[in-house]
Amino acid sequence: MSDHKTMTLTLIVWRQKNANDPGKFETYSAKNITEHHSFLEMLDCVNEDLILAGKEPIVFDHDCREGICGMCSQVVNGAPHGGQDRTTVCQLHMRKFKDGDTIYIEPWRARAFPIIKDLIVDRTALDTIIQAGGYTSCHTGGVPDGNAILIPKPIAEEATDAAECIGCGACVAGCPNGAAMLFTGAKVSQLALLPQGKAEAVARVKNMTKAMMECGFGNCTNHYECQAACPKGINVKFIARMNREFLKAQFA
Amino acid sequence: MILDGKCPTGPIEKSWDKHRFDLKLVNPANKRKYNIIMVGTGLAGGAAAASLGELGYNVQAFCYQDSPRRAHSIAAQGGINAAKNYPSDGDSILRLMYDTIKGGDFRAREADVWRLSQVSNNIIDQCVAQGVPFARDYAGYLDNRSFGGAQVSRTFYSRGLTGQQLLLGAYSALSRQIKAGTVQMYNRREMLDLVVVDGVARGITVRNMVTGEIESYAADAVCLATGGYVNVFYLSTNAKGCSVTANWKAAKKGAFFANPCYTQIHPTCIPQAGEYQSKLTLMSESLRNDGRIWAPKKKEDVSKLPADISDADRDYFLERKYPSYGNLAPRDISSRSAKEACDAGLGVGPGGRGVYLDFADSIKRLSEDTIRERYGNLFEMYEKITDENAYKRPMRIYPAPHYAMGGLWVDYNLMSNIPGLFVLGEANFSVHGANRLGASALMQGLSDGYFVIPYTIGGYLVTVKPGAVTTDHPEFKKSVVDVKATNNKYLSINGKKTVSEFHRELGKVMWNNVGMARSKESLNEAIKVIPQIRDEFWNNVKVTGSGTELNQQLENAGRVADFLEFGELLARDALHREESCGGHFRVEHQLPDGEAMRDDVNFSYVGAWEYKGNDKEPELHKEPLKFETIHLAVRSYK
Incomplete structure (x- = not known):
């Protein structure tokens, strides 16, 4: 040494x-x-x-x-x-x-x-949010070739920025309101950005935000503590995108 | 006993299609009558649970983490192979199969590898459909990079996060099925026994890691997707919770353990800094696309700053020894070369355990921004651990235990020798032979999970009556009693050494004697010393707390107790295999230039061990390997 x-x-x-x-x-x-x-x-x-x-x-x-x-x-x-x-x-x-x-x-x-116990907490609420719609409803098999739908590089990159979330919950722990908006916003945004996720975008944002509220998470009041706490640097712009998706969904 | 892998016969190109047609189907209306247990929810288990649930089976899935999203598949960085041939650089299903068989040093089954190569293309399509954000070019097409052991670009990737993105894809598919009610998910459960009734796998016993309760679950088939066992070396790139426990419990109930000596030591890991260290961190092999590996030529240079060593005084040893593959030589070869340099006193960094991985030339050629875009997160991770900026000075890397090619023996249907027990992903032995190529682990996990088990398990289930055995059966009661007794034993010893001390001790024996270079003496030494450590463990371990609460020491005691039995088996397998192949290098068996010397006449078989009881020698069963499509040849990467 x-x-x-x-x-x-x-x-x-x-x-x-x-x-x-x-x-x-x-x-x-x-x-x-x-x-x-x-x-x-x-x-x-x-x-x-x-x-x-x-x-x-x-x-x-x-x-x-x-x-x-x-x-x-x-x-x-x-x-x-x-x-x-x-x-x-x-x-x-x-x-x-x-x-x-x-x-x-x-x-x-x-x-x-x-x-x-001690420093261990129960984070199954984050799983519940994903279960409410954090996926595309594709079947195993019977999907088109990977190159059949082109995705421009900037879109793929932005989706990856959102997809880097590791689901640790630091955003919730850092938020004075105990909100999971960054976590939820990241998944909503990743799938809303990609063509594969667009078909279900309306139902997804509605169901995921509903699950988020039901699980006892708070709401966003723009403190940006979540972004500061995020070990992957997920940007709060994904909360803004989720809010836009949510608004759009009200008129869809 | 001579084992039969039940591989399909006839032309290899038709083998999987023919087999799928020959498999009997379960009527859609009958599927919901069958219960399937899935232990482990990483790439293989998560994909399988999702796919089986979607088909209509009732799936009960278990993981020891707090969520299936955390399985260690998530840590795979570099990429996933597929024979898409999008770059038109000469790839094909046959070439991927050839590279995999050759990379595995001709110790894998041809039919399994063909199938893996064939479905590799479906995997990419599946993941894209799930919203996995693979890297794309500016035209929007999927991008590829190169990986070790291949001369084509067939690796799909998502930054340095491919494992994470693929796992989250499988996790999302699994979440969808949990929501739909076809999969019942049990988090924070650790499997501590396999229940076998009249020779057939019927269920499992688990510990609820929050309440301490010992619970039993019955099913018509049990699948283990429980990963690899290289934490037997204590320090490895695996997660802390990775263990051999589920597999070893199955082995003790009669499942054969195949090729345990085939362990992969990954060449590009961050070197160990001190004794207290708890794990080693991998730097993706993809870095070898743009990084050049070297060690100083002169011993007096090892403590100099790398920038002060002139190019003429650097030995780019992989480029020198393997000009056609260069820095992309397979992992076993690269690891051994690095160890040779360090053993010769040319290693750099603490303890002389390290060689350089240098990006200066690539940064000059491509710009720092390009390198950042390709590997930014890896450079960041390196800096967090070492406090060094790899854009300015080369990384130090050293080999570390990374992957287990060995695992429970399975036939072509992924069923072990115990009817009703299926084994998926890293937990089985099937496709990587004696060495796994980079970007092939993710491929195998998802192949087994999405595209193999959903077909092959049906062929078994049609032969059994659903729900024939319940947890009321005496074997389940006995299993619960046994598990409780073992846990109580750990808690009652009240000795003077912690579980981790024993684990570190075992790890040192394994690394020094059963690591990258094994000899008859070193292996015999390990076989002598491991039982001594084991005996001391059972008399002198200290586990605090009780069994009826969350108790991480108790969890760990069970895992280490199993490693202390399994480590001996690993050493025995390595001792019996009097040849060098892939990740198994016996110093007695090498060519004059130091390359591994295989013995195809005597060792071209899968070695599957049957547990015969504590302190009894296990019995070896063989499955001969036949090479009809790819001809046996000396593996050369020169």
């Missing part, structure tokens, strides 16, 4: 045994952390110490640890994913912190995301 500098940090972590427990903050010390540790590897180290001391480790959702699966979900020092531009908390590295720092770690907080 090229450098042996280590850090000691104070962690103030939300602990909550289950959905019914009121929960509270607990303080821990993270020792021997290097700048190359990822944030989750830092927590792994803390957990190893807790286990060996016979204490319950901190549970948190994580899986790919490369910023694409959308499973990790922690509010670090008040910012979803820790506030580094376009970075999931699993990709956040300890070089962004200093020796002696105090770090607050909390779960996503939103009405639609009940806490399951």
Whole structure:
């Protein structure tokens, strides 16, 4: 290892045994952390110490640890994913912190995301929104050749910008209203931009926004916190596009 | 026992069409009477659950994540192959088949690979129809890039996010079926047992990872689409939750495990930075389209800044050794070459574990903007992890365990030797032989899920009476009791080492002895040491908390316990296979220039292992491989 500098940090972590427990903050010390540790590897180290001391480790959702699966979900020092531009908390590295720092770690907080345990929340509401219409109703097989319908590059690129959403829910956690407009807007826009999605665009935007409201998500009041929190940098223009699609749908 | 893959006979070009016609069909009105269990909802499982649900079957789908959208298929970056031949550069179904068989070092079944190549074109059409935003050119046509082991451009892609986009396509199709009620989705469930009644797969036992409840589900067929097992090396490019558990539980109930020693070590991963590291991150192979791989020629240069090493002092070793494929040589060859350079003391970065992947020439030729457009997200990811700007200085890369070509043995219908148990995607062994080519994993997952299992499962279901066995059967009760007992055991040991410590220990043994270069000594060493670690695990592991709540340590204990059994099987398979082929490299079997030396006379077969009980030697069964369309040849990429 090229450098042996280590850090000691104070962690103030939300602990909550289950959905019914009121929960509270607990303080821990993270020792021997290097700048190359990822944030989750830092927590792994803390957990190893807790286990060996016979204490319950901190549970948190994580899986790919490369910023694409959308499973990790922690509010670090008040910012979803820790506030580094376009970075999931699993990709956040300890070089962004200093020796002696105090770090607050909390779960996503939103009405639609009940806490399951510690830093783990239930995000099935996001699945419910997709199930309401986040697809094209094509059958397996019986579809035209991939090149039968041309899609201009700028359209394909813009659809991809929207499609980059990893469904982590940081936009909801960052929003003062707990809204899922960026999440929903991204899927509505991706499919509304592409010729394959246009046939069902009217029903889709109506059904998805309805599901969004029914799941207990709030509404957009243009704070743009969602875009700031989004680890993929999804642009709020997709909320505007969804609103246009929604308005159009009222007259369709 | 000699295994029969039940491959169709006759001309290969007609084999799949003929087989589909020969398969018996389930009457549309009868489909809803059948229940199908799908474990895993990545590309293979998600696509299969969606397609089977749409056909009218009742599907119960399970995943350990909080949503099917998170399966690790999502992390595949580079692309998906298809024999569309849109660029008119000489591609065809036969050529894709040839490249795949050759890339796999002649250790895969011809009929399966033909089928994969044939349906590859349907996959692209399907994904486009779902709204997958593939890269397009300015005229609006689908764009292609090149990948390792091919001399044509047949890889379709969506930035560096192809796996994500394809998975979200399958997830959207699955979501549509969940809404329609044909698929019942169970999130945060981990399969901990396969229930076999009178020799037939009838259901599964799972742990509800939120409540801790042990639940049973019965069905007329069980499909495992549970991915690969390279987390047996501890550090790999897989997600943390990826395990061999579902497959290993099935193996312990009698399913044969085929070719476990065929593991892929991917050449372009970000090198390990320290001991605490929890996983390795892949940099897509597509980077090798525009990046040149090199190591310093002189040992005294390894600690210099790369910019201070003159071109004459750089060894572009892939271009030197494999002039016709160059930086796009297959993964096994590229990984071994990088390891050779590092073993010779020419590695760069921490611990000398790294070679350079350099974009300077491409940036000069094409501009930084073009490179950013092609790989921007990969460069960003590299910078987040290493704090280095790869537009300004070359990336450091090192090989890492990435993919399992081995898996549960299946016949041409994707059914294992246990009737009613089907295995899809990376979890089976079928098409990649001893080495998988880039952009072929996504192709296989979606092929199995959208276009193979929906046909072949019907051929089995017509032979069984729907709903014949329910969870009231004593085998289900016994399964629940067994699973609970095992979980209680983990919790009661109360030893002095964490689950992760054991996993890291196993990983080191696997990497050092069963990694990129294997020898009789190293493998025997592994076979000796792994049972010792296993014994210690069962006496000294510490798992806190209880079984009746969300308990990640308990989940992980089960996975590591299975790796500790499976790792030994992997080493045994590698020991028995006295040849080098693809990802399996035995130092005793190499040509004078260091290339892998296959032994087609003695080892041209699939090695499928039957579990015989703990601490008993498994029994080997063979399925001979026949090559009638593609002639056996020494694999050369020079």
